[in-house]
Amino acid sequence: MDNLQNVMAGFEVVLEPTNLLYCLVGVLIGMLIGVLPGLGPAATIAILLPLTYGIEPVTAIIMLAGIFYGAQYGGTITSVLLRLPGEASSVVTVLDGHALARQGKAGTALGIAAIGSFVGGTVAIVGLTFLAPVVASFALDFGPPEYAALALLGILLVSTIASGARVKALVAAALGLLLATVGRDAFTGTERFTFGSLDLADGIDFVPVAMGLFGLGEILYNLEERHRAVHAPGKVTNVWPSRSDLRESSGAVTRGSVLGFFLGILPGGGATIASMAAYAAEKKRAKDPSRFGKGAIEGVAGPETANNAAATSSFIPLLTLGIPANATMALMFGALLIQGITPGPQLVDQHPELFWGVVNSMYVGNILLLIMSIPLVGVFVRILRVRAAILAPITALITMIGAYTINNSVFDVLLVVVFGAVGYLMKKFGFEPGPLVLAFVLGSLLEESVRRSLLLFGGDPTGFVTRPISAVLLALFVVVAVWPLVQSARRRRPAQAPTPDREEASV
Amino acid sequence: MRLAHRRAVAGATAAVAALTLAACGGNVAGGTGGTEASSEFPSGPVTLTVGQDAGGSTDLIARALADGMSGDLGVSVPVVNRAGANGAVATQEVAGKPADGSNLVLLNASLITITPLAVSEDEAVSLDDVDVLKGLSQDDYVLVASKKSGFEDLDDLRAASGEVTYGTTGVGTGSQLAQAVLFAQAGIEGTSVPFDSGSPALTAVVGDQVQVATIQLGEAKPQIDAGNVVPLLAFSAERNQFLPDVPTAVEEGYDVPVSQYRALAAPKGLPEDVKARLVESVDAAVAEDAYTSFNENNLLTPHEISGEEVVEEWTALAEKYQDLTAEYDISLAE
Amino acid sequence: MTTAPHPPDPEPAVEPTVEPAVEPEAHDDGPPPAGPLANLGAGLVTLALGVGGVVVSLALGVGTPAQPGSGMWPLVVSVGLVVLSLAQLVVGRAGGDGERFTRHSWMPLVGLATLLGLVALLPVIGFEIPSLLLSLVWMRFLGGESWRTSVVCSLGAVVALYLVFVAALGTNVPHLF
Structure with missing residues (x-):
């Protein structure tokens, strides 16, 4: 078929030495950047955009794509080692990943993350190769009602993910939802909870919240806790997951790939929901859900696979429809425009070597990442051996300066400090930051989608059920919400078994 | 013992290196050679602030322009993104900086002509706060x-x-x-x-x-x-x-x-010769092939009018939109 | 058998791994759990936030369910927060989770103060000096490291930060040098 020829041609393009070199450079830079909190792939690509002026379009995009998924992996590293989620989709990884690191199993966590990411990315690329047009039109059918249903499902999952006191987790989630409303209302232009500050007019960005609550909060907490008991730095005992770890995670990886691939296509937020769904799915499937939050390997494998698959499949709307799915894709869009190439429905026909070159570079990039992570994991894990008293201020400083680079604003740095204090207090009082941050991310999606849907329906909410996709999602929501209740009822039923018989006999 | 020794030496060398870098000059307000003489403009990098996120059309225009200007001025023109309130944050920030030509902002017309119809008075940005240098393009x-x-x-x-x-x-x-x-x-x-x-x-x-x-x-x-x-x-x-x-x-x-228009502006009170030099560099930048083909690729229509004309045009548009919304009883802020 | 006394090696910053086998984390019990008073306090704080949210939302204008105003959603969330806070106040009466403030709790406070100081000084004199001071305070006073280690590591950290953020990446962080 024509396609197969193009795919082969694409590989030829990628394996050209220049492109291969730029792929390696991109992945390496991406990984290093991903390790720096605050400096996300979007900012990095913006900084490196001038570098792309002088080189071929294919080469430029290969490098930028490499930076993108390299940064994903770098973000995983900080999530596991330093409890700092680099992106919304890494928040879930922090839960079990960092717990594993504290048990001295950072290598296991990072290794599984690398393998899972590789598998997820590869599955997504294969899917992209064969299913791109089909899947892209599916993304177009996702309108505001579908997003609303999805966000609702996500909020429900948030409570599943929490491992501590239920009510406190819900309170944290409610706080997260409230925090998401800060800023200018997208529908009426009214300022909500901004108290006149122009900096808050656009709302609060995810990164300062996550960096503050998770990163600084933990650092401040450790300042106190360290002195209570002399904390031996986590003794790093293994650098690679064991065979049993791999076996345990295989199911999670498979499920995560599929979830991530499909959810990643949805413009705006697919990757986060994918990682949450993967985590929740693993937790529900597990025979002993209480392991989650304390170092369950599936809790790292599932989400990491999902978010890498999602990151890869988020290229699909860009390359096939010309619609960027997130901020980084928007930058790639811009980069392509600068090169004189307009991504869109015609890209595949007009520039097949570009399309396939980029797609195939992802295979290569994923392999490079996996190969590089073998020695690098050992290096990164040694960071944990540095004495806490020295590591803490360095981490704090990197976090603060990284926060500045988000939007060149001191206000963001202040936000990080404020949320750091909040994170410390939350920890002292027994509230988990996870539900707050996840609800925060989903909150604006939920509100805006519901309001848009109501506008589309003219105020009539039955529209949610008459549209096929949103009806399915809402049904899923009901199922997921009701399932635990059904399960606990079922567990009680054997004790009542005799009664139905008697009733039947009397009928 | 030797490890610590080596570390100490390394640390000391690093410290010395850091201090010598002091000659490089920083970017803190008052830290740059805030000279009285505009005799040697440009004396350092010229920062172009963009009020939108990286990758959007405004940002791309800024980068294309910065590229060309950098070549003409002979100094680097870094682009800094400072998104917020449709550009209000960036514009206010730059408007508050010293008017010595080292800080520029890329303006979106909509911030001046349309946004005031939807937000409260104290958040609206006025052209009086800046010196418009040149119009760029129309989208x-x-x-x-x-x-x-x-x-x-x-x-x-x-x-x-x-x-x-x-x-x-x-x-x-x-x-x-x-x-x-x-x-x-x-x-x-x-x-x-x-x-x-x-x-x-x-x-x-x-x-x-x-x-x-x-x-x-x-x-x-x-x-x-x-x-x-x-x-x-x-x-x-x-x-x-x-x-x-x-x-x-x-x-x-x-x-x-x-239409959406973009223009280049600087803090108010720019000395005449600095202004002239900057306008000159913009003219040089937009004349280059790289920039014209950029416009074509992004379907932007060149609209390179003088700063005064920009102010006239945008003020007239703002009034017109005000009249239109009043006439048809439209409220953008609902 | 006595060995000639010799000055102890200054501790290297990186501790070598001692044992090859997995060692379960020394399970310290943590500070005593926060008592019912702390839970009450936390519940009241979130309750206050919820009530505040309700007030502001109503002021923003709620509109009708068919035509929601900008205050509708914040109102829903704030009411939810109030309800959940009340539930928490009831459920958490016994206390039992969270932690009590200990006598070391002033350390995070100092840490917080240094961070705020950094934020205040950052736009004025750049990041180098505030970072250096912060690092010194944390390493020496909060971390108990020796002067030499603190100074060396702090300087090294600031230089590294400069090299990464200013020299290599060319970001716009305010810097003096």
């Missing part, structure tokens, strides 16, 4: 319909009045203004559905989640070319060179010219 809005809606021209849209949902790129944007005024003038009733930016609005209309939407031409063109959306009309004053077959709103009899 037109085009009203597109989804394929499934079956609309081919404005009459079809009018026939569907009452059942129409139209997407906008946000509150206080040209997209919202253009459609609100057009619909009011043409007597079309529809429900406005705001999205966060052009991209989701375009996606929605491609997927027929809304029937029509007004999008910036650069974003919409690939979809138009692919046949996924149908252009109904453009909101420019004259027919757009990239869409020669699409009528303008003015042609159809509706007085609603809405």
